[in-house]
Amino acid sequence: MKKMIISALAVLLLAGCNDPKIDATTEDTLKSSLQEVRNSLDEADKPRFDKAVEVVALSNISIPELLQAKEKENDAFIQNKFKETLNGKSGKEVISLADEITRKQADEKRQAVAREIATLEANKAHRDLATEKLQAFELKSSRIEYGKEVNGDAPVTLIMTITNPEKIPVYGVSWVIERFIDGKPYPDTARTFSYEFSQPLAAGERGEITLSLGNKTAWANDGHLTPEAFSVWLYRADGADKKPIYNMVAFNDNDEARLQQLKQQAGK
Secondary structure (H helix, E strand, C coil): CHHHHHHHHHHHHHHHHCCCECCCCCHHHHHHHHHHHHHCCCCCHHHHHHHHHHHHHHHCCCHHHHHHHHHCCCHHHHHHHHHHHHCCCEHHHHHHHHHHHHHHHHHHHHHHHHHHHHHHHHHHHHHHHHHHHHHCCCCEEEEEEECCCECCECEEEEEEEEECCCCCCEEEEEEEEEEEECCEECCCCCEEEEEEEEEEECCCCEEEEEEEEEEHHHCCCCCCCCHHHEEEEEEEEECCCCCEEEEHHHCCHHHHHHHHHHHHHHCC
């Protein structure tokens, strides 16, 4: 019995050693050996081998290398990479390697999706926190000042007050301002502005922001403006490094759609 087992193993080993290999020495040997290797496989494995050759060959070429080779019309580089990857491999080895590469790529994709989901969820949490925190800054329209009138029009300056409720200085803010008439927004007046304080607004400090709005006719046909006619809301406050302490636009509708798509993709 022992001799029979040893003999059977020897036959299997010899059969494995006799499996044809891919010979990428020349274009002719590559083509002929690929066909020979394919012919040596079972019918069920032949389609797998065809796909595996593509997977294994491309795995040895990075996207930047591929783009650079195409830009320089360097077909020889791509062909050499192709040969290096496949040379000396049997059909089963190519299929096995392709399966390993595919599994690795799938794992990397899952990890990338998980990282992106984590980033988007963190941004969403920051947006929600910012929405709550920025309301406490109490940015309000305070008074209107007019410049010298010319041809029936005059420059308008809006003075706003703001309080820093944070425990750290605020170096700049960004907000949206909109003109209202009878409780309704005036067409095409919503604008965004940013302001950098000449001296940082200290913790608990109340300050003023002077905003030039251009001419009064740009905001109202009646030419009469009051502070109450302007709705303002803060969407960002910056720290010393000019990076946002709070930022409501860190996460938007497109980000939400992307997050839901990724969660569905990840089966969450």
